[in-house]
Amino acid sequence: MSSVDYQLVVGLEVHVQLKTLTKLFCGCSTTFGAAPNTQTCPVCLGHPGTLPVLNREAIRLAIRTGLALNSTIPPTTKWDRKNYFYPDLPKGYQISQFDQPICQGGELKLPGDETSSPRTIRITRAHLEEDAGKSMHDESSGSADSRIDLNRTGTPLLEIVSEPDIRSAEEAKQYLTELKLLLTYLQVSDCNMQEGSLRVDANVNLHLQRGDELVATPIVEIKNLNSFRAVERALVYEAQRQREVFEDTGQRIGEAPKQTRGWDDNLQVTKVQREKEESSDYRYFPDPDLVPIMLPESWVTELKSDLGALPAALRERLKTEFGLSQYDADVIVNQGPDMVAYFEAVASNLKDAKRASNWIQQDVMRTLNDMEYSLADFSIKADDLAKLLQLIEAGELDNSRGRDVYQWLLDHPGTPEEGMKALGIASVGSDDLLDLCKQLIGEHPSAVSDFKAGKKQALGAMIGAARKLNPNANPGKVKDLLSQLISHED
Amino acid sequence: MTTGIESKDVLKVAKLAKLQLTEEEVKRLVDELSQIVGYVDQLSSVDTTNVAPLDHVLDVTDALRDDIVISSLPRESALSNAPKEDGETFLVPPVLG
């Protein structure tokens, strides 16, 4: 039996924390990291008699996301209660959206790379809901109790649900990467997994060919996926596990209840979570405390015109307007909108946009990485880099001296020209260059005759010698002039 | 529709509602709920074809708020009604996985 006689089938539910200043239904701040229970009020504490009032900004951000995902924005949306008991859910229900989500349908296009071709993952829906609080349990504290912090309670979440269109762990990661990138461009979320502003659950099963029949295994929901890597690993693990369970039990979809499993990052396994038979009956019903929200076409149109350039369109632009390869366009677009703007500002001042792309990928990105800077903190502004690359383009200095100037710019305030001056880089005049080459020809007779005999690489030694005589001499120009002079000797 | 509420139904609903019932209460609720649900079943005789459910009696829509921070409660008052707290958080019996 072959080891891959099955097809992995995955749908992802991504909870995205929207970047609002206040909670979904009250005016408490959503700032991360405050001391426990200092960002609460009677409403988000679920006190008796309190009533929710909806945050307009959350609606705006949700529509923006839906439009970018090609979802349909319905003319009205409404609110439902999802009933369950949990200490971090003080009302005993979560306000969510059941049958009229704010974003209906949609799709996310995955760009593809060297190993995979572009694909489209369908989106089922995206709905708004309020987040729960945090419960902390520390065995070592000596106390049996769990500690409940309700600061996060009521923070707006957009739950984006994909169709089960994802076919591999790698593809799940691509989906998440592309989704996160899109959300970043839209400025709807910080997408910070450490701070919990992006959370992923996966619904997983296998399709197996058994004779003429296509068999599906029971669907398992995996939780506690705290990083994209965890998602990838959990899916690989889960595929293997479900395959083995199927071999053992032969259980198909519908023959076992839907199971919830948690990913254990330490042990690198999924573990069954305590199954509460009753927990699946959430008794959704329309929240009588909240009225329907109209989403007039004019508002949606306005938001649509305001989306800005998104990753897929930007990749195309970098390819068609600047002649970048798919790979180069991906790398730059994946760095986010600031980097795209930076690239465009540099490249549009150059004849060869590839030079800008190379410098950004090799130098700028490395610097940002090493120094843990964001582009906003980066001292070499686009104008300066453009000027530097123009000087290189004009032959005023070579790449190697260019890097010296780049380093100087990192360490000093000033322009590239000032950097060149400070580093003593002056372009060598044509008379000086001629003198230099004549001197070289005189001092390297054997190299000259080798070159004449057809050994083109013989010039290498002379170019190296030129650098010692005058470090500012542009090696390309030296090479050109030498070959001219030697050819004319005949 | 026949109601046929049995003690297992009562127990299932009690579990959902987080109520612990004595045997006697279960017995009583089987009777009472059967009677009430039996009475309520008259609604199934009303012709509701093409009738949309009424969730809100008023036509108020679009009650929205601007995204402006309002000061939160001092932690002391947030915790002041808590049955058990440690000055920072609410305390509850252990929450497991």
Next chain:
Amino acid sequence: MTDSAVELTRGFKEGKWTAVETTQLFLDRINANESKVHAFLSVDADRALADARKVDEKREAGESLGRLAGIPVAVKDLICTQEWTTTCGSKMLETYRPPYDATVVEKLQAADAILIGKTNLDEFAMGSSTEHSAFGRTHNPWDLERVAGGSSGGAAACVAADMALLSLGTDTGGSIRQPAAFCGVVGLKPTYGRVSRRGLIAFASSLDQIGPLAWTAEDTALLLETIAGHDPADSTSAPREVPSYSDTLNQPLKGLRIGIIEDHFEEGLNHEISQAIQTLIQWLEDAGAIPEPVRLPHSRYGIATYYVVASSEASSNLARYDAAHYGYRTSNEDAAENLEAMYERSRSEALGNEVKRRIMLGTYALSSGYYDAYYLNALKVRRLIRDDFESAFQKVDLLLGPTTPSAAFRAGEKSTDPLSMYLEDIYTVLANLAGVPAVAFPCGQTGEGLPISAQLWGPAFEEGRLLQVVHQFQSHTEWHKKRPSFS
């Protein structure tokens, strides 16, 4: 002094008496009568007198005074008050102090009213007799062996027993009007959305409204004007101006078309009540109004629809009482280490039977497999009921019928049979389901000397017309001047 709130505040503003004197007078009456009636769950004389003193100082300083300046007002203990425990008549919230005031309480304070006490109720407003209070039942001042009605039994009884002139109740299915009927006072349930629900502890959010109780239409108008209005903190509150109800009380009744709800005069209605309302109809006709018969074809489904909708919402609204963040927590040892046990024991120990029954019914109606048959279907019938009202109000200006099928019943008489208790609300639940305003007012007495009440209904936001009719009836009759003899 006077038993009119309108005159009481006028006299206060004119310097005839002080707020402290008035407050002390009502505190004295509470001292004398409360032990027999048990209308209150808390009375804080010191606080009330301190508040009265502040209002007196305000007057002395020549500051402008609010609409209710110097009047003691009682507030049902389902309405949040920061300075007073708010128990909902439940062991669950026996020591609960809300971290905020209800919007109506803020409005009372802004109007310079004096909060005199928090009144008794059926636990979480679930009941029609105030026998389901965890802190003892309220007695009907007209006959202490009888119930005061409910759930706002304390709110009605404190007015009837002269312990307050103005009182705030809440009405989900008749909880203001039925006790007003049993206690012989005026009780008005406003249009849904007319009065902010912020700080009204929810029983059934789509039905609940806060409303006034008083002896007269005039006083009812005064209190309603004070508490009504749009509240941005309540999404279901109507963004509409509040008319001056007091100013339209004397508009002529001539030509007013009054629909007599025929469905409510059929089986089950006590004969004496029927008679009294016939007399009222005659009076209306003499006053120039035009009575005409009207049918509400779906009104007989009112109770069934109401119990499904109200209990479903209640099952969710009362899930917050989980002993984690406020309220009662069991001291049982098993529950210390087991979250489920903590939830179940705390709720079971602190919630009363009627509350449990409704939570169970609502949970059942919403649960998977039953939702469509019960909850969803009830919402559809609810629309049919509302449509009945819309068609009726195409033809007539107001509707008239009885408030209750019979006068106040004896304590214990219905407490063992939940369904018969539910049927008490047969004429009142419809106004909540349709969201329209309705007022109950005394219009007679039974042979046993118990109050008889009529109910007048209007289209949404027509509270002014309801009060106009009641006021003119009261200007020509004496029923609102009858007082129970116990005091």
